[in-house]
Amino acid sequence: MELCLSLGDVQAPAEPFGLVSSSSSEKPRDDRVIMAASKTTGFxxxxxxxxxxxxxxxxxxREADQQLDRNDHQNDDDPSRFSAACGSKSDVPVQLDLLPHTPVAPRSSSHGFPWPTPSDQNGGGGGSSENVNRVEEVAAVSSSPTNSGASSFQMDIGLYSSNYRGSGGKRSHSPEAEGDEGERQSNSRASDEDDINxxxxxxxxxxxKEQSAFLEESFKxxxxxxxxxxxxxAKQLNLRPRQVEVWFQNRRARTKLKQxxxxxxFLKRCCxxxxxxxxxxxxxxxxxxALKTHHHSNPFYMQSPATxxxxxxxxxxxxxxxTTTTTNNNKTTTKAQAEADGFPRFYPFCQPQSHHSSATS
DNA sequence: TGGACGTAATACCTTACCTCA
DNA sequence: CTTGAGGTAAGGTATTACGTC
Structure with missing residues (x-):
């Protein structure tokens, strides 16, 4: 992306505005943009x-990801999987561990995210046995309705979103969705009837709110x-992976829109x-x-140096x-010629600045 | 080695639903 | 109670990158 603005008669800046992404070799996908303006504008x-x-x-x-994602999509489209994972008709959400080798550590992670962060991996001292414990902890937390301590958040959203069914993407709310969120969406329960009809x-x-907040944190x-x-x-929030994926897609879109x-x-202000x-x-x-015109009308014009x-x-x-002339050993040189010989040009309007001093060095 | 093909991820656009003033 | 605007979850499609043959 380049922005060039002409300044009328004046030469356009040698360097147009540029958007400098964090990585020049890649597409700037991280929404981080540095904008630099020409020196003349001073900002x-x-x-x-x-x-x-x-x-x-x-x-x-990537290969492992694709393998995992294939499982993901298979699970996405498999109604039986989802009804099992979310409890379907059951009041107790059943948590299926689809990634037995994934070191999921939602509460142990220093960031609070269900995946191991670099810091966790480096300084966490998490050996394989600890990972197993973490998985067991998650399973225990998510499968026990009475575990209201550290797992209250997960249980809340578990109850809330356990109404998902894998029937071709259609969703419905079951009577289990009570409480604030359930109340808020009580008018959605007619979908069952719609399905029947x-x-x-x-x-x-x-x-x-909890789900959104958690997703927001992970988006950061x-x-x-x-x-x-x-x-x-998805496991942590008791959502389908597809829902998590869609949420991130929409979140990226919102970020981009805001950006x-x-x-x-900013460009408006630049303009x-x-x-x-x-x-x-x-x-x-x-x-x-006007000054130059006045100069030419001066009777002493011929005696003054050319401007x-x-x-x-x-x-x-x-x-x-x-332009002054100097005589040196019967050789007449002008100032302009002196510049061509390597002498710096003098710009009286310019304060002693780095670009001038560098020109002389 | 280069091209055709398949697959997955993502962006983008749009729709449908929900909430609220 | 109705209505329109705004927010957002989700569907559909295009594009891109990568792997395989």
Whole structure:
């Protein structure tokens, strides 16, 4: 993406605006954008939304992911699997451990996420036996309705979302969905009747606050999920992996929309600033032209050194420079020629700046 | 080695539903 | 009670990347 704005008669900046992604070799998928403006405008701005979505943290190889995801989708589309996992008609949600080798550690993780983070893996000291314990802990927490201590959150959402059925993506709410969330969606229970009547209505589930909050937290960690993470999250929240996947898709879309709005606002301000700068430069140019005209009408014009308008290539300010002649061993050289010989040009408008000093060095 | 093909992940667009003013 | 706007879960499709033959 490039933005070039012409400044009328004045030469356009040598360097257009640029969007610098965090990785030049990849598509900027992490919503982190740094915008740099030309030096003439005197400002720059960086935009950063959320942590970098480091794909390196997606630990598992693609092949393994695909294998896992195949399981995921198979499970997605398998009604029997889902009715079993979510308890279907049963009041007690049954937790199927679909990834027996996945070290799921929802509460033990320092981040509170069901997948092991690098810090957990490095400093957690989690050996294989500990992983087994963690899996057992999750199973115990999610399968015991009376375990209201550390698992109250999971049990709440378990009750709430256990009404999902795998019947071709159609959802319905069962009478078990009581409480605040159940009350909120009591009008959705007619879908069962619709199913009976063969009417293919699409009832919409709203994720509970706890589910949304947890997904939000995990989104801060990763904007994308590998299959392991997706499964772990789905298991933790008692949702289908497809739901987790969709939530992340929509969340990314929302993030992008917001980022677009921010970018739009920033570009608008850029445009305003550059317009103002353009106006100022035009005015400056007119003044200098008037000065030059006045110079030519001066009776002592011939005795004064020639004046030309030049522009500093670095800061692009207009300057009136004089051309003087010097005689050196019967050889006449102009200042412009001296520059061609390697002498720096003098820009009277420019303060001693780094780009000028560097030109002389 | 390059092309055809299949698969999976993701982005994007859209729809349907829900909530609220 | 109705209605329209806004939010959001989910469906459908296009695109892209990767692996296999």
């Amino acid at each position: 720059c701005m960086s935009l950063s939304i959320g942590p970098s979505c480091d794909s390196s943290t997606s630990t598992s190889p 063969g009417i293919n209505t699409r009832k919409k589930l709203r994720l509970s 960690e990763h904007h994308t999920l590998n299959p392991k993470q997706k499964l772990a999250l 677009t709005e921010v970018d739009c606002e 305003e600033t550059l317009t103002e700068e353009n106006r100022r430069l035009h005015k400056e140019l007119q003044e200098l032209r 030309t308008l030049t522009m500093c290539p670095s800061c692009e300010r207009i300057a009136a420079t004089t």
